[in-house]
Amino acid sequence: MRLRHIEVFHAIYTTGSITNAAKLLHVSQPSVSKVLSHAEMQLGFKLFDRVKGRLIATHEADLLFKEADRIYRQINTINDAAYNIKNNDLGQISIALAPAFGFDLIPQAVAEYRKKHQNIIFNIQTLHNEEVLKHLLRHKSEVAILFSPDSYSGISEINFGTGNLVVVYPIKLLPHKPSKISIEELEQYPLISISDSGPLANLINQEATQKAITLRNVIKVKTYFIAVNLVKHGAGVCIVDEFTAKSQQSDNIAIAQLEDPLEFSIKGLHLENKSLSTVTRNFLDLFKNKF
Amino acid sequence: MRLRHIEVFHAIYTTGSITNAAKLLHVSQPSVSKVLSHAEMQLGFKLFDRVKGRLIATHEADLLFKEADRIYRQINTINDAAYNIKNNDLGQISIALAPAFGFDLIPQAVAEYRKKHQNIIFNIQTLHNEEVLKHLLRHKSEVAILFSPDSYSGISEINFGTGNLVVVYPIKLLPHKPSKISIEELEQYPLISISDSGPLANLINQEATQKAITLRNVIKVKTYFIAVNLVKHGAGVCIVDEFTAKSQQSDNIAIAQLEDPLEFSIKGLHLENKSLSTVTRNFLDLFKNKF
C-alpha cells in the first residue's frame, strides 16, 4: 500500500464519498476513483461497496482505517517537523564552554537568540581544556568554545576573535590604580596563578621564561573566576582573561592591561566529519558578532 | 516529504551509506542517490553532508529520523494488517442471535471456524426479536440470526434453512412417550407458552385460532429454554423450536413432533447498505452447511 493509497483511502473514508475526497485533496474526482481502484486491486479486497452509486465502507475498510488514521497523523507530524527544522524553529544547540564565557558573553548571546527562536533548546555546560576531545567525540556537545585550544586532527576550528590577559589586583595593594602594569612589576606581589598547564597558563609561563622573571605563585587554581575572587579577598594579584576579569568586577579590585599585551584567541571546536547544524551556525554567527 | 523519501532516508540513515541502502531496498545505487537529492531539495536543507566521499548525517537528519522511524514502523504494520485481512486472519465477526441458537448450533460452528482461523475474534450476543432493527442500525452486530423474522426495508435476508416446532412434555405426564402429538391433545395440559408475540408464538396462535382450539397458557416466558426447564420440573408442557428442545434434553422429559407440522425459517439479517465482510460471509456459509 503506497502512501497515496493511504491518503486517498483516508480521505474517502472520512468524507464519505469520492467526490468530497477529491475536493479535500484538491485533485479531480476521476483521479481519486482510479487511485482507490488501484489500491483495492493491489490489496486484493474491496474497501468500499458501490451500492446504488454510493460508497459504503466494508468491514475490511473499518479494520484498515484504524491503522491508516495513525499513519496519516504521523505523516502530518513529519511534515510539520520538516517545516520547523527548515525554519530553525526546532532543534537543539548544545555547546560546551570554558567557564569564563559563562558570565556574560554566552548568556547574552543565548538570550538574544532565544528572543527570535523560542523553540530552540539550549544545552550549555562548562568544560575544561583536557576534556574537549573526549567530549566532542562522544557527541556530548556539538561545539566547544575555548581559549586558544590545541588543534586536534579530525576537529575543525572556528575563529571568534581574540582577547587579552589582564592583571587583577586589590586597590589596597596599588592605591594609585594603575591602568597598565608590566609583568616585571608582578614579581614583587604574591600571584594567584591559573593552573599549571592550559593555554593561558602557558602564555604567561612563556612570557616569564622569555623575560627571565620568576613569579611568586602562591596559590594555584583551575577555575579562573576563583582566582579573581581570591584577589577580592586580598590574597594577591592574578592574571586572567579580560572576560572573567570584567564579569567579576567589584569596588575593592581593579583591572590593568599588561605593558606587553598577551593575546589569546577564542575558538570554537567541532567534529570535522559532523558539520554544524544550521541553527548552531546561526547562533555562532551571532556570537561572533559580539567581538 | 513523500513516503519514498522517508523510506530512502530511513535506509540511508540506518545503513550509513547510499550503496548499502540501495542493497537493502533492492534498487540501484543511483536511484537512491537521486531520491535523496530530491528529498533534500524539497525539504530545503541537507540531510547528509558529503565529506570525503562519505555521508555524514546532519543534525537536521537526526531530528527528522525520530519521526521517520515511527512512520516507518507504522507503514509495516499497515501492510501486515492488509495482508492478514486479505487472508482472513484478522477481523471480527459480531453476530447477534436468538438464544435458541446459543446452545449447540452457533457454538459448534464457531469452534469449527476458529480451528481454521485463530485470529478471528467473535463477538456473540443474544437478542430478542423486537431489538433487531435497532441493534443492526446501531452497528452493534453485523448480522442477526433469528427465527422467521419480519422483513424490514433496508435490511437484507439470508436463508439458512427451516426448523419445526416440537412439543416438550414430562414423561410422568405421558408415560407412553408419544413421538407425535396433535395440537388438539394439548388443550388438556397446562401449557407454558413462549411469550405473547414473536414469530413462533404467532405461528402457534394462528394454528390454534384456525383449529378453534383454546390452549391453557398457564405460564408465559420470553426465553424459550426457560420453558423447557419449567417442563423438566413438571410445570406443564411447552411448544418450542426443535433446537432449544434438543439442547435441553434430560431423563424426565421427551420431545414429540406435531401431528400437523409447524415450520419456521431461520434467517440472517444484515444492513442492506453494508455488505458482510468476507470473514463473516465465510463463517455464515459454514453455518448454513449445518442444516
Add this chain to the structure above:
DNA sequence: ATCGTCTATAACCTGAGGTTATGGGGAGTT
C-alpha cells in the same frame, strides 16, 4: 421527464523513480 449528484471509463500527459553506463575522489596497498 428532467435535473442534480455521484461514480466509472476513456484518452491523454507529466514526472517520480527506476535502469545502465560512466567518471571522479579518497584511502589503502604495492
Add this chain to the structure above:
DNA sequence: AACTCCCCATAACCTCAGGTTATAGACGAT
C-alpha cells in the same frame, strides 16, 4: 607514484503511478 577498491554523482533513457478533461450511466428528488 601507480594501482585498486569503494563510494557517490551525473547522464541518458524508460516506465507507470497519478494527474487531467470529457463523457456516460445510475439513482434520488422535484
